Amino acid sequence: NAGVTQTPKFQVLKTGQSMTLQCAQDMNHNSMYWYRQDPGMGLRLIYYSASEGTTDKGEVPNGYNVSRLNKREFSLRLESAAPSQTSVYFCASSEETTGHYNEQFFGPGTRLTVL
Amino acid sequence: RKEVEQDPGPFNVPEGATVAFNCTYSNSASQSFFWYRQDCRKEPKLLMSVYSSGNEDGRFTAQLNRASQYISLLIRDSKLSDSATYLCVVNTRNSGNTPLVFGKGTRLSVIA
Numbered sequence: 001n002a003g004v005t006q007t008p009k010f011q012v013l014k015t016g017q018s019m020t021l022q023c024a025q026d027m028n029h030n031s032m033y034w035y036r037q038d039p040g041m042g043l044r045l046i047y048y049s050a051s052e053g054t055t056d057k058g059e060v061p062n063g064y065n066v067s068r069l070n071k072r073e074f075s076l077r078l079e080s081a082a083p084s085q086t087s088v089y090f091c092a093s094s095e096e097t098t099g100h101y102n103e104q105f106f107g108p109g110t111r112l113t114v115l
Numbered sequence: 116r117k118e119v120e121q122d123p124g125p126f127n128v129p130e131g132a133t134v135a136f137n138c139t140y141s142n143s144a145s146q147s148f149f150w151y152r153q154d155c156r157k158e159p160k161l162l163m164s165v166y167s168s169g170n171e172d173g174r175f176t177a178q179l180n181r182a183s184q185y186i187s188l189l190i191r192d193s194k195l196s197d198s199a200t201y202l203c204v205v206n207t208r209n210s211g212n213t214p215l216v217f218g219k220g221t222r223l224s225v226i227a
Contacts, residue, residue, distance in 0.1 A: 035217075042219035043159070043202070090158055103149075104215065106158035 001026050004107035006091050012113045013081045021076040021110050023091030031094050032074035033058075033104065034066060036087040043090065049074055050096070081114045088112070118142060119205050121218040129226055132193050136221045138186045138203030147206035148179055150188050152199045153220065159202055162188075193225045 004025045013019060025032065033048040035058075045058030049068040063085060065077045074093075078085060088111050092104040121138045128134050140148075148165035163170065165177040165186050176189040186203055203218035 033214075040219065043217040045215070048214060103161045103164075104159075106160070108158055 003027065004091055004093055004105050006089075006107035006110050008110060009108065010111050012115065013078075014115050015082060017081050017114075018077065018079050019081065020078075021089055021091075021112075022073070023075065023107055024073045025091075025093040025105070026072065027093060027095070027105065028071070029093040029095045029105075030071070031096050032068065033092040033094075034064070034074070034076045035090045035092065036060065036085075037090060037109075038087050046076065046089075081112075083114045086112060086114045118216045119203055119218040121201075121203050121221045123219060123221060125222040125224055127224045127226060128193055130193060130195060132225075133189065133191045134193055134223065135190075136188045136201055136203075136223075138188075138218055140184050140186070140203075140205045140216075142205075143181075143184060145184075145205045148177075148186050149204040150175075150177060150186075151202040151204055151217075153202055154199045159217075162201070190223075193223075195225050195227060198223055198225045 007022045030051045034046040035043045037043050044060050046060055046064050047058055047066040049055045052071045055066050067075045088109050090109050091107040094102050094104040119140050126134055150162040151159040152162040153159040163172050163177050165179045167179055169178045174191045178187045200220040200222045202220045205216050
């Protein structure tokens with residue numbers, strides 16, 4: 001099992017460019033997440049998808065869109081990149097059971113720089 | 116008060132030392148608690164879940180105090196390989212639209 005995979009690993013964009021970060025998991029998990037991690041800020045949730053066909057905003061959704069393409073894949077799109085979106089982006093997945101959150105498995109991250 | 120607070124450190128300890136990290140959370144409705152470990156430039160990985168009765172995994176012991184709303188992680192006989200950032204994670208299902216809240220992490224450096 002590959003677990004959670006993310007592409008690309010590194011990306012440099014110019015302000016105003018768009019791009020899509022890809023995430024896939026092979027653990028048959030229902031829930032998937034996108035986080036960003038900035039120095040001194042910790043991990044912050046951008047969007048999540050509790051199940052195929054549903055998505056919800058997290059703590060910092062502005063400037064991002066997501067698509068839960070199928071159970072395996074959850075993509076994050078930056079329509080018009082801004083320098084404030086320079087960050088490390090992590091995708092995660094988990095299998096939720098009623099009333100409890102189980103372990104989240106993280107991908108290796110995408111390091112994005114917006115100039 | 117922030118939802119999950121941790122001392123950022125760094126904690127610099129010699130090999131073999133015992134070190135303890137504390138974490139406080141603000142929402143008394145929180146239900147699930149975890150410690151994650153994150154190595155430099157890597158993704159976070161689950162270290163251990165924290166149960167009400169406390170739990171131990173080898174050199175690591177986690178405790179939960181619901182009355183005072185804090186969680187602790189104790190590492191005994193520290194190894195160089197324990198050097199990492201330790202993230203306190205709390206689930207508050209009714210906390211707005213954020214299913215899990217991560218603390219900013221406590222950095223540990225174990226020195227030979």
